[in-house]
Amino acid sequence: MHPLSADGGSGTRSLLGRLLGHHATLAVVLGLLVTVAGITWNTNSAAGSDAYGYVSQVELWLRGDLHIHQPFALDVPWPRGPWTFAPLGYWPSPDGRRLVPTYSPGLPLLMAAVKALGGHCLMFWVVPITGGILILATYGIGRRVGRPLVGLAAAWIVATSPAVLFMLMAPMSDVPASAAWAVAVACLLGDTRRGALLAGLAASMAILVRPNLVPLAALLALWAGWRDVAIGRWRMWSTSRALSFGAAASVGAIAVAVINVRLNGSPFLSGYGNLSHLFDMTSVQPNIRVYASWFVATQTPLALLGLLSLAVPARVVWRTPQSRQARWVLAGCVVVV
Numbered sequence: 639m640h641p642l643s644a645d646g647g648s649g650t651r652s653l654l655g656r657l658l659g660h661h662a663t664l665a666v667v668l669g670l671l672v673t674v675a676g677i678t679w680n681t682n683s684a685a686g687s688d689a690y691g692y693v694s695q696v697e698l699w700l701r702g703d704l705h706i707h708q709p710f711a712l713d714v715p716w717p718r719g720p721w722t723f724a725p726l727g728y729w730p731s732p733d734g735r736r737l738v739p740t741y742s743p744g745l746p747l748l749m750a751a752v753k754a755l756g757g758h759c760l761m762f763w764v765v766p767i768t769g770g771i772l773i774l775a776t777y778g779i780g781r782r783v784g785r786p787l788v789g790l791a792a793a794w795i796v797a798t799s800p801a802v803l804f805m806l807m808a809p810m811s812d813v814p815a816s817a818a819w820a821v822a823v824a825c826l827l828g829d830t831r832r833g834a835l836l837a838g839l840a841a842s843m844a845i846l847v848r849p850n851l852v853p854l855a856a857l858l859a860l861w862a863g864w865r866d867v868a869i870g871r872w873r874m875w876s877t878s879r880a881l882s883f884g885a886a887a888s889v890g891a892i893a894v895a896v897i898n899v900r901l902n903g904s905p906f907l908s909g910y911g912n913l914s915h916l917f918d919m920t921s922v923q924p925n926i927r928v929y930a931s932w933f934v935a936t937q938t939p940l941a942l943l944g945l946l947s948l949a950v951p952a953r954v955v956w957r958t959p960q961s962r963q964a965r966w967v968l969a970g971c972v973v974v975v
Contacts, residue, residue, distance in 0.1 A: 661790045665777035668790075669770035672797050676766025676806040682759065688741070689809045691727020695739045695746035696753060696761065704901060706737040729909060731901065738901040740909025742894070744847030745811045762809060768817040769806045773797050775820035779968075782827035784958035795944075800936050811847050818844035819854060823971065826858055826883060827964055834862060834879035838886025845890035849908060850916050852894075853974050855887045861967040945972060 684693040698704045711720040712734050720730035720737075728737040739746075745764070753761040773793045780789015796802055805812040818840050825837035841855045863880035895905035906913045933941065947955050948969040956962045 661777075661786045662781075665774060665790055665793050668777075668793055668797050669773040672773050672802075672806065673766045673770035675803070676769050677763055679807050680762050680766060681808050682762045685808065687726035690725070691739065691741040692745050692749070692809050692811065694727065695741060695743070696749045698739065699743075699746055699750040700754060704738060704897075705731065707735065708737065709735040711735070732903045738909075742811065742847060742849050742908070742910075743897055744843060744845075745809070745814055747846065748814065748843075749809065765809055765813050766806055768814040769802065772802070772813060772817035772820055775817060775824045778824035779820065779827060779964075782824055783961035783964045785961055795941075815844055815848040815851065818847060819851070819971075822855075822858060822887075823967070826862060826879075826967075827960070831879055831882050834882040835886050838883040839889075841883070841887040842890030842893075845887070845894060849891075849894045850910060851975065852891060853917075854971060855891070857970045857974050858967065859884045859887065861970065865963070948972065 681689070684690040695704070698706075706728065708720075708723055711723045711730070713719070714722070716722070720734040724730055724737055727739060727741055729740050730736070731738045748764050749761040752764055773796060776796050777786070777789040777793040780786055780792055783789075802813065802816075822837045822840035822844060825833045825840060828834075837858065841858065845852050845855060859880055862883050863878075866878050866880050894908070898905050898908050902908065904912075908916075910916060948965060950956075953962075956965055
């Protein structure tokens with residue numbers, strides 16, 4: 639090899655090494671770029687049925703009444719009259735005289751808070767901002783397990799994911815839910831009670847945004863409890879991370895139950911159906927088949943290597959003690975979802 643080529647290669651590696659040494663700064667820049675991209679190419683409108691359901695619910699929260707009163711629907715001379723006057727994103731209340739939202743309240747609540755503070759247009763920034771938070775939380779998970787460069791690489795993969803970029807541009811709950819769960823995991827991987835409390839609050843928001851993912855909170859609580867037992871912290875409730883996480887996470891679950899009672903007459907009935915319908919075990923096999931095919935189609939088969947690494951016990955992959963502990967909760971999240 640020519641000496642100049644060798645020097646050039648060495649210089650390139652040195653520059654790359656210096657850049658990677660600023661991994662936290664790079665993660666922040668990456669998160670900002672994702673947020674700016676989301677704001678720049680955002681639809682800024684309710685351009686679809688799901689988006690309409692979320693955006694219109696914002697107005698109901700600001701009005702202070704989640705019911706749309708239309709008693710005339712019971713007087714029409716055809717069957718199931720109230721249903722014919724229910725647009726996508728709404729369904730009749732138990733008495734049939736009112737319409738109530740079917741979509742979960744978390745994203746509309748966030749957008750309502752931002753709209754009250756900054757106006758109508760600013761509320762469409764909520765999803766892009768949570769996209770940036772998702773990138774930073776992904777990096778944070780890598781940093782928590784002692785592998786910040788792995789976290790940066792993961793953040794890059796998330797930032798360039800077609801699914802993430804597509805959902806970043808519309809007022810939909812996919813990105814906010816992902817961001818909230820990523821923050822919960824990143825905070826819980828710390829070793830402080832405050833971190834567990836913050837993780838529980840993030841899980842509460844995640845449950846409000848997507849109640850059907852509530853089993854993830856149970857998984858995180860079990861993992862935190864196992865950690866408490868492993869280091870003898872379970873004997874003192876005042877220092878238990880599991881109790882701190884569980885208490886904070888339960889706020890979101892209780893809030894969803896109260897809203898369900900108010901709107902649908904039962905804590906176990908939401909716009910998505912009852913709990914037995916949401917968590918029907920017969921759905922597991924088709925979900926695995928569909929999720930696997932879509933995952934490969936959108937992320938390429940190379941992404942399967944990341945999932946396979948969760949099952950590899952070798953220290954070559956999980957080099958730090960923190961990562962070997964975290965492997966179980968990360969694998970559990972994949973299985974539960």
